Amino acid sequence: MEKGLIKAIETAESIAIFPHTSADGDAIGSSLALALALKKTGKKVIVYMEESIPDTYKFLPGSELAVFISENDDIMGLNIALDTGDTARLASRAALFFKAPATINIDHHITNTKFAQYNHVDASAASTGELVFLLLKEMNYEIDADMAKCLYTAIVTDTGGFKYGNTTAETHRTAAELLSTGIDVADLSQKLFDNTTFVKLKLTQKAIELLELYENDLLAVTVITQDVLQSTGAKDEDCDGLVNIGRSIEGVEVSVLIKEKSTNEIRVNLRSKTYVDVSEIAAAFGGGGHKRAAGCTIKGRITDVKEQLINTIKDKLKRR
Numbered sequence: 420m421e422k423g424l425i426k427a428i429e430t431a432e433s434i435a436i437f438p439h440t441s442a443d444g445d446a447i448g449s450s451l452a453l454a455l456a457l458k459k460t461g462k463k464v465i466v467y468m469e470e471s472i473p474d475t476y477k478f479l480p481g482s483e484l485a486v487f488i489s490e491n492d493d494i495m496g497l498n499i500a501l502d503t504g505d506t507a508r509l510a511s512r513a514a515l516f517f518k519a520p521a522t523i524n525i526d527h528h529i530t531n532t533k534f535a536q537y538n539h540v541d542a543s544a545a546s547t548g549e550l551v552f553l554l555l556k557e558m559n560y561e562i563d564a565d566m567a568k569c570l571y572t573a574i575v576t577d578t579g580g581f582k583y584g585n586t587t588a589e590t591h592r593t594a595a596e597l598l599s600t601g602i603d604v605a606d607l608s609q610k611l612f613d614n615t616t617f618v619k620l621k622l623t624q625k626a627i628e629l630l631e632l633y634e635n636d637l638l639a640v641t642v643i644t645q646d647v648l649q650s651t652g653a654k655d656e657d658c659d660g661l662v663n664i665g666r667s668i669e670g671v672e673v674s675v676l677i678k679e680k681s682t683n684e685i686r687v688n689l690r691s692k693t694y695v696d697v698s699e700i701a702a703a704f705g706g707g708g709h710k711r712a713a714g715c716t717i718k719g720r721i722t723d724v725k726e727q728l729i730n731t732i733k734d735k736l737k738r739r
């Protein structure tokens with residue numbers, strides 16, 4: 420990693436870590452691990468969240484270091500964005516991010532815009548957690564079991580439990596080293612993957628009902644309106660992972676989840692199976708991501724957004 424980046428961390432006395440908005444296991448896990456490691460060296464550290472930590476991840480060590488922007492307006496000596504492809508993913512915290520005298524961006528999204536003073540972007544890493552792991556090693560920080568739990572969470576969630584194509588031998592070597600700190604993998608896996616709520620299950624049921632196939636069954640589309648969320652009592656974070664249901668269908672290449680955040684703001688999650696680069700589709704709508712997993716936020720009415728997306732994806736499905 421760049422010397423300047425390491426030095427910026429070493430010299431900063433107060434550091435704020437920024438995971439992306441709608442933070443997932445990688446964003447939260449890598450942020451909490453880094454926060455715990457820096458705190459141990461005596462630095463003042465906070466994790467600036469856009470939203471509260473999703474219930475699934477609240478058990479993670481270090482979650483007490485998470486704060487909301489409204490609770491703390493202190494300008495820190497260094498701001499570090501993790502797992503964040505562009506400033507739009509910093510959402511309402513974007514302006515504050517750039518107020519620090521030094522900024523760092525550590526990420527693995529291929530579409531990363533390198534918006535910070537120091538940028539470490541490695542699209543070959545399966546997760547940002549792995550990049551934080553390497554950073555801690557390079558800085559000679561000892562990774563304890565609490566940090567390992569967070570980093571393992573980052574890796575295991577972004578690889579879909581070591582199932583996705585981003586999983587490499589290095590990913591497994593890193594995971595092995597994390598496990599050797601003595602963390603209970605069965606307990607962790609159960610908390611992360613086998614711990615649904617009845618409300619989320621009801622939302623999943625509804626999502627399956629609403630799923631439609633297009634383009635000779637190559638494209639799965641699920642539209643979740645505010646009405647659907649309200650009728651099931653589900654929260655925004657309960658939509659996490661629903662896009663994978665469409666992709667799991669035999670023969671489907673692209674799955675898209677279209678979620679109404681408000682009447683005029685639509686969040687889109689994209690997944691592909693073997694050949695469509697969904698980061699290109701997301702980028703065409705101002706978003707970004709990875710080849711097999713990407714997302715974007717589109718202004719407009721949900722029915723129009725759905726039509727635009729289907730038209731764009733249609734072309735990509737043909738180019739095989």
Ligand SMILES: [Mn+2]
Nearest residue numbers: 445502547577
């Ligand atoms: Mn990630």
